[in-house]
Amino acid sequence: MKKIISGxxxxxxxLIILAFFIVPKESFSYNENRYLAxxxxxxxxxxxxxKFMSQLDDYITDHFPFRESLLGxxxxxxxxxxxxxxxxxxxxxxxxxxxxxxxxxxxxxxxxRVQSFSExxxxxxxxxxVPTSVYINQDRVPKYNTNYDEKKTFDYYIKNxxxxxxxxRDSFFKNKDDYLxxxxxxxxxxxxxxxxxxxxxxFAGISPNHYSFSSVNQHFYGTLYSKVLDRFLPYDTILKVxxxxxxxxxxxDSGKSSDxxxxxxxxxxxxxxxxxxxxNHSLIRIENLNTTSNHSILIIKDSYANSFIxxxxxxxxxxxxxDPRYYHASISEYLKENKIENVLFLYNxxxxxxxxxxxxxx
Amino acid sequence: xxxxxxxxxxxxFPLFLSIYYLVPFRFKNTILLIFSLLFYAWGExxxxxxxxxxxxxxxxxxxxxxxxxxxxxxxxVVLIFCVVxxxxxxxxFKYTDFIIENLNHLGFSFDLLHIVLPLGISFYIFxxxxxxxxxxxxxxxxxxxxxxxxxxxxMFPQLVAGPIVRYEDVYKELRSRKIxxxxxxxGVFIFLTGLFEKVLIANNIGQxxxxxxxxxxxxxxxxxxxxxxxxxxxxxxxxxxxxTMAIGMGKMLGFSYPKNFNYPYISTSITDFWxxxxxxxxxxxxxxxxxxxxxxxxxxxxxxxxxxxxWLLTGLWHGASWNFVIWGVYFGVLLILEKLVILxxxxxxxxxxxxxxxxxxxxxxxxxxxxxxxGLLYQYILKIFANGNIVDRQFVFxxxxxxxxxxxxxxxxxxIVNKIKMCPFTKFLIIILYLFLFVICVCQLSxxxxxxxxxxxx
Numbered sequence: 001m002k003k004i005i006s007g008x009x010x011x012x013x014x015l016i017i018l019a020f021f022i023v024p025k026e027s028f029s030y031n032e033n034r035y036l037a038x039x040x041x042x043x044x045x046x047x048x049x050x051k052f053m054s055q056l057d058d059y060i061t062d063h064f065p066f067r068e069s070l071l072g073x074x075x076x077x078x079x080x081x082x083x084x085x086x087x088x089x090x091x092x093x094x095x096x097x098x099x100x101x102x103x104x105x106x107x108x109x110x111x112x113r114v115q116s117f118s119e120x121x122x123x124x125x126x127x128x129x130v131p132t133s134v135y136i137n138q139d140r141v142p143k144y145n146t147n148y149d150e151k152k153t154f155d156y157y158i159k160n161x162x163x164x165x166x167x168x169r170d171s172f173f174k175n176k177d178d179y180l181x182x183x184x185x186x187x188x189x190x191x192x193x194x195x196x197x198x199x200x201x202x203f204a205g206i207s208p209n210h211y212s213f214s215s216v217n218q219h220f221y222g223t224l225y226s227k228v229l230d231r232f233l234p235y236d237t238i239l240k241v242x243x244x245x246x247x248x249x250x251x252x253d254s255g256k257s258s259d260x261x262x263x264x265x266x267x268x269x270x271x272x273x274x275x276x277x278x279x280n281h282s283l284i285r286i287e288n289l290n291t292t293s294n295h296s297i298l299i300i301k302d303s304y305a306n307s308f309i310x311x312x313x314x315x316x317x318x319x320x321x322x323d324p325r326y327y328h329a330s331i332s333e334y335l336k337e338n339k340i341e342n343v344l345f346l347y348n349x350x351x352x353x354x355x356x357x358x359x360x361x362x
Numbered sequence: 363x364x365x366x367x368x369x370x371x372x373x374x375f376p377l378f379l380s381i382y383y384l385v386p387f388r389f390k391n392t393i394l395l396i397f398s399l400l401f402y403a404w405g406e407x408x409x410x411x412x413x414x415x416x417x418x419x420x421x422x423x424x425x426x427x428x429x430x431x432x433x434x435x436x437x438x439v440v441l442i443f444c445v446v447x448x449x450x451x452x453x454x455f456k457y458t459d460f461i462i463e464n465l466n467h468l469g470f471s472f473d474l475l476h477i478v479l480p481l482g483i484s485f486y487i488f489x490x491x492x493x494x495x496x497x498x499x500x501x502x503x504x505x506x507x508x509x510x511x512x513x514x515x516x517m518f519p520q521l522v523a524g525p526i527v528r529y530e531d532v533y534k535e536l537r538s539r540k541i542x543x544x545x546x547x548x549g550v551f552i553f554l555t556g557l558f559e560k561v562l563i564a565n566n567i568g569q570x571x572x573x574x575x576x577x578x579x580x581x582x583x584x585x586x587x588x589x590x591x592x593x594x595x596x597x598x599x600x601x602x603x604x605x606t607m608a609i610g611m612g613k614m615l616g617f618s619y620p621k622n623f624n625y626p627y628i629s630t631s632i633t634d635f636w637x638x639x640x641x642x643x644x645x646x647x648x649x650x651x652x653x654x655x656x657x658x659x660x661x662x663x664x665x666x667x668x669x670x671x672x673w674l675l676t677g678l679w680h681g682a683s684w685n686f687v688i689w690g691v692y693f694g695v696l697l698i699l700e701k702l703v704i705l706x707x708x709x710x711x712x713x714x715x716x717x718x719x720x721x722x723x724x725x726x727x728x729x730x731x732x733x734x735x736x737g738l739l740y741q742y743i744l745k746i747f748a749n750g751n752i753v754d755r756q757f758v759f760x761x762x763x764x765x766x767x768x769x770x771x772x773x774x775x776x777x778i779v780n781k782i783k784m785c786p787f788t789k790f791l792i793i794i795l796y797l798f799l800f801v802i803c804v805c806q807l808s809x810x811x812x813x814x815x816x817x818x819x820x
Binding site: 001002003004005006007008009010012013014016017020047048050053056057060061064067070071073074077078081082083084085142144145146 | 363367368369371372373376403404405406407408543544546547548549550551554755756758759762763764765766784789792793796797800801802804805806807808809810
């Protein structure tokens with residue numbers, strides 16, 4: 001028995017070593033969005049400071065053959081053995097991944113900043129907080145978990161933030177059996193965004209469009225997948241709404257412009273959610289070429305808004321989109337200069353907590 | 363470099379082993395020596411000088427002790443010089459900053475030296491000292507070949523974390539040893555067992571303990587208890603796994619290293635526990651400190667002092683921190699109490715109660731051991747004994763989510779598995795299981811550098 005084991009294990013080791021030299025090495029990891037370690041420079045100095053050794057260690061681990069498949073295999077085996085929480089993800093009863101919601105630590109900072117901003121500007125400010133998938137789908141997440149009670153965070157914001165708060169929770173709970181969140185990504189789907197859109201329309205007194213949805217990609221593995229790399233997870237589908245309105249979209253940071261709210265090139269890449277609004281930009285201006293409306297709105301947001309904005313776009317002549325993580329100038333000045341009468345803050349409750357942009361808006 | 367890393371498993375060790383097997387016997391020690399020094403230099407190259415110096419010191423002292431066999435005073439002087447130098451070196455590198463910190467608490471203001479603890483120093487200094495002392499007591503023959511002596515001290519399987527191998531254990535094997543496929547496959551099997559203990563059980567159960575310890579302000583009684591139990595399992599499987607890997611590699615190279623653990627958690631008393639836990643360390647203290655002090659063949663008061671000295675030192679050996687001192691004293695007191703009264707009475711009680719008694723005090727011991735700050739220890743004790751929150755969701759979550767690791771930990775802490783009768787079918791199952799676990803280990807290790815959290819932080 002021992003002889004067979006040692007023979008087979010030695011064989012596996014030799015195979016892996018051969019594979020290490022044969023399998024072509026990637027220089028970039030799409031799932032981690034980072035460059036993998038390069039082979040270290042050999043020099044006396046590097047060796048004596050042991051820099052060479054630690055970098056060689058990184059190089060071997062980063063380029064270990066079939067690294068991502070091995071990790072995915074491990075996730076699946078552990079899940080089968082009953083480890084339903086891996087890293088910060090729960091395997092739900094429906095086979096989807098749910099990201100843990102931890103106790104927030106930055107609420108006061110966010111509230112203070114948004115409050116003083118809204119008092120300073122001469123526009124109608126509203127605030128929409130998107131609940132997490134793990135909260136809406138409580139009954140699909142394993143009962144014993146370490147999630148913080150998200151209701152408390154909502155209550156805290158509603159109590160302490162004195163701006164118009166658009167609460168989408170009821171509508172999300174009512175429709176929780178719909179495809180509101182991706183199973184492998186931390187964003188909401190276009191259907192989730194649509195529910196929020198309906199709530200916003202109700203709030204703003206707009207009569208909403210009854211969109212029909214069509215699928216643009218059915219092989220989407222998002223950021224949550226990237227953590228566990230479990231190939232047994234079902235793919236997500238990316239939906240878009242059918243809308244014939246013509247737009248001109250200006251991306252101020254790159255100086256480019258586009259005729260579409262979508263960038264189809266991303267559908268062939270790993271990061272498919274970036275299809276919406278061409279990923280995050282510091283400032284995007286959307287001009288509606290068809291509308292007779294003369295309203296304008298500024299949306300201060302994180303990436304959740306990217307799939308929401310295309311739904312709202314037909315109703316405004318101008319939509320200005322600012323992502324304060326990248327936009328560092330004064331937003332109140334920008335409002336004044338462009339005579340914008342509406343401001344919407346749109347964030348998901350999870351990443352809002354450690355969003356470095358919103359706590360420094362001016 | 364640690365054994366449970368990809369670079370060791372797939373680069374260093376296979377390369378070493380293939381060269382080691384290919385060269386004729388008279389070069390095998392040389393290859394072992396070269397790779398051992400390389401292994402040692404991997405993390406902190408400059409301390410290799412210290413390793414060489416300590417080895418040279420004990421080597422020369424050994425030669426001197428052997429040189430004047432009849433001159434007892436001379437031998438004694440050399441031995442004392444050698445032991446004191448060893449201890450000064452160990453003391454300097456391990457305890458200087460601790461002493462300075464405490465002096466500063468008393469009102470002095472010395473600057474800390476920020477000494478990085480040289481890898482494995484506590485282990486190799488104890489090894490070299492055992493050689494010199496044994497030589498003085500004529501228990502071993504002198505080693506005249508410096509490189510062979512250096513090979514003994516630096517052999518990489520046991521260099522950084524034990525077992526503490528004495529020169530007499532490997533004296534013969536350093537000169538001639540049997541290396542064949544039989545020994546190799548036996549070694550691989552032992553090594554894999556250790557690897558699984560370390561990577562699959564210790565690392566995963568360790569996650570629970572570190573999650574609990576990060577914030578103990580709201581934990582329930584059961585979570586607090588689970589934290590201690592997990593630490594007990596983690597440290598056992600970590601340390602035993604490492605020792606087992608060392609023993610397995612020793613086998614592959616033709617050495618038999620002494621056993622370091624013998625199911626410590628089935629002890630029936632603390633005395634029993636210390637015969638089963640880190641055996642090579644406790645027997646070192648017994649043979650080189652306790653017995654020379656007179657052991658138990660002295661007056662009662664002196665006997666207790668001897669025990670306390672040994673346990674104070676055992677505590678300090680584990681680290682330069684007050685909690686280790688308390689930990690050592692705690693066991694010293696318990697052992698004295700056992701010898702005085704407890705053992706007499708407890709032996710009459712049912713076995714179950716004896717196990718419970720031993721485990722209770724072992725777990726308290728681990729609590730002292732992992733609370734490196736006395737304030738934390740106090741808080742933790744309050745969480746166990748004065749806490750209205752008896753059980754909470756977090757506890758059930760840990761239990762359910764990590765069930766497979768906890769259950770394996772409990773099963774492998776007791777000698778059940780080796781009672782399985784071997785038949786062709788069980789053998790087949792074990793082969794499949796070992797291959798599967800090896801693949802899972804590799805999977806888990808390849809995740810060490812995997813960091814998907816960077817993804818949306820861009």
